[in-house]
Structures are given as C-alpha cells and as structure tokens.
Amino acid sequence: MVSRSQDRSPGRFAYEGLARAVHEKARLSILTSLLIHRDGLSFNELKSLCSLTDGNLNRHLEVLREESFVEITKEQSAGRGSTRCRLTKEGRLRFFDYLEELQNVVRDATATTTDAPRAWKPRLQT
Amino acid sequence: MVSRSQDRSPGRFAYEGLARAVHEKARLSILTSLLIHRDGLSFNELKSLCSLTDGNLNRHLEVLREESFVEITKEQSAGRGSTRCRLTKEGRLRFFDYLEELQNVVRDATATTTDAPRAWKPRLQT
Numbered sequence: 225m226v227s228r229s230q231d232r233s234p235g236r237f238a239y240e241g242l243a244r245a246v247h248e249k250a251r252l253s254i255l256t257s258l259l260i261h262r263d264g265l266s267f268n269e270l271k272s273l274c275s276l277t278d279g280n281l282n283r284h285l286e287v288l289r290e291e292s293f294v295e296i297t298k299e300q301s302a303g304r305g306s307t308r309c310r311l312t313k314e315g316r317l318r319f320f321d322y323l324e325e326l327q328n329v330v331r332d333a334t335a336t337t338t339d340a341p342r343a344w345k346p347r348l349q350t
Numbered sequence: 351m352v353s354r355s356q357d358r359s360p361g362r363f364a365y366e367g368l369a370r371a372v373h374e375k376a377r378l379s380i381l382t383s384l385l386i387h388r389d390g391l392s393f394n395e396l397k398s399l400c401s402l403t404d405g406n407l408n409r410h411l412e413v414l415r416e417e418s419f420v421e422i423t424k425e426q427s428a429g430r431g432s433t434r435c436r437l438t439k440e441g442r443l444r445f446f447d448y449l450e451e452l453q454n455v456v457r458d459a460t461a462t463t464t465d466a467p468r469a470w471k472p473r474l475q476t
Binding site: 340 | 358360361362363364365366368370373375378379380382383385386395398399400401442443445446449450452453455456457458459461466467469470471472473
C-alpha cells in the first residue's frame with residue numbers, strides 16, 4: 225500500500241480546495257476575524273485587527289461580498305453612520321471547507337517531521 | 351485575562367508569517383511536494399503532482415529559485431536532459447516558519463468549533 229505522503233497520483237498536491245477568494249492573505253485575515261467575532265466587526269475594527277489600509281480593506285471586502293462570504297450593513301448610532309461586517313451562513317460553511325484543505329496541507333507537511341527543524345512544533349492530531 | 355481568540359490588539363489577525371512567496375497556491379503545492387520528496391522531483395513529476403501547466407510551473411519555479419527556496423539542476427541521462435528541482439536547506443527552514451503561521455490560522459479558527467459545521471473535523475492539538 226502506498227502511504228499518503230508517497231502517493232504520486234496526478235494532482236496529489238494541487239490542493240484544489242484552497243479557493244482563491246479565501247486563500248488571498250488579506251481575505252484569510254478578514255474571514256478568520258469574522259469567524260471568531262460572530263456578532264460582526266466594524267470597518268475600523270477589521271482594519272486594525274488585520275493591519276490593512278482603508279483602500280485594501282474596501283477592495284477585499286468587496287470581493288468577499290460579491291462572492292457571498294460577507295454581508296455589510298450600514299448602521300446609524302448617535303447620528304454617525306458605521307459599517308458592520310459579518311460572515312454569511314454560506315460563507316461560514318465555505319470557509320470551513322477551505323480550512324479542511326488547509327489542514328491537509330499541514331498534515332502532508334508533518335509527514336516529514338523526521339527532519340523538521342528543532343523549533344518546529346506540529347500540532348496536528350495524527 | 352483576554353483569551354487569544356478574543357484578543358483585539360492591532361494586527362492580531364494579520365498573519366504576517368504567511369510569506370507571499372510561499373502562500374500563493376501553486377507555490378504552496380510545489381513546496382509541499384518538494385518537502386515530502388527529499389531527493390527532489392523532475393519538472394514533469396512536479397507538473398503532474400501539482401496539476402500545473404508548463405508555463406505556470408516554470409513561472410512559479412523561477413520565483414522560488416530567485417527567493418532561494420528551490421534549486422534547479424539539469425541532469426543528463428541516456429542522452430536526454432531532464433530538470434530536477436529540490437528544496438534548499440534555507441527554503442526548508444523558511445517553509446516551516448510559514449507552516450507554523452498556517453497552524454496559527456487553523457488554531458484560531460478552531461476556537462469557534464462550538465458552532466462549526468457537523469462535518470468539520472478539527473485535527474489540531476490544543
């Protein structure tokens with residue numbers, strides 16, 4: 225039997241589950257922030273948590289909104305408008321699909337721990 | 351004490367360790383393939399394992415070579431030249447730095463497993 229790590233079938237390491245909409249670093253930051261903060265986050269909170277500029281955050285939120293990952297609402301409080309971002313139900317499910325594939329990448333890599341750097345701490349359950 | 355998942359400090363979800371050279375999906379495929387296959391892989395093997403076209407694989411290998419992640423050697427066998435790709439020692443170490451940050455992403459996400467989809471199987475050790 226061929227072990228998973230030695231499997232050389234076509235596409236074995238293609239990781240098709242790493243959807244482009246999610247995998248981009250800034251969008252991965254945004255989605256993880258929103259996954260954890262179920263009640264949503266304001267534009268400024270997201271900007272700070274993800275270390276993004278106004279322009280970058282706007283651009284990536286727009287991609288995520290178009291792809292139905294997030295919903296963006298304008299709220300009025302004390303006369304000032306504020307933008308609130310939340311993960312959609314569909315976005316949450318699709319983000320977990322992505323995370324499943326991300327775990328596959330880490331699992332594949334940990335198959336080589338016999339010569340991993342000393343500082344490496346694998347945290348995946350086998 | 352603020353739990354890690356509720357920490358709202360600036361840049362908390364920025365994941366600066368997700369180096370651009372590595373995080374791009376095709377390059378992540380290539381590096382994981384090479385990490386597992388310590389003796390290196392031929393151009394055609396990589397192309398198949400990662401489901402890439404000649405042009406794409408060439409382009410991404412060039413980026414990885416310029417950034418000292420991989421070394422590419424031309425070998426002669428039976429009169430035909432073949433290209434062999436290997437992870438450099440430095441590339442291996444930097445790839446593990448990246449994987450460490452990738453584990454952080456999965457760990458952060460698993461902090462929300464109380465409402466994860468039924469099919470989700472977290473495999474990170476806590």
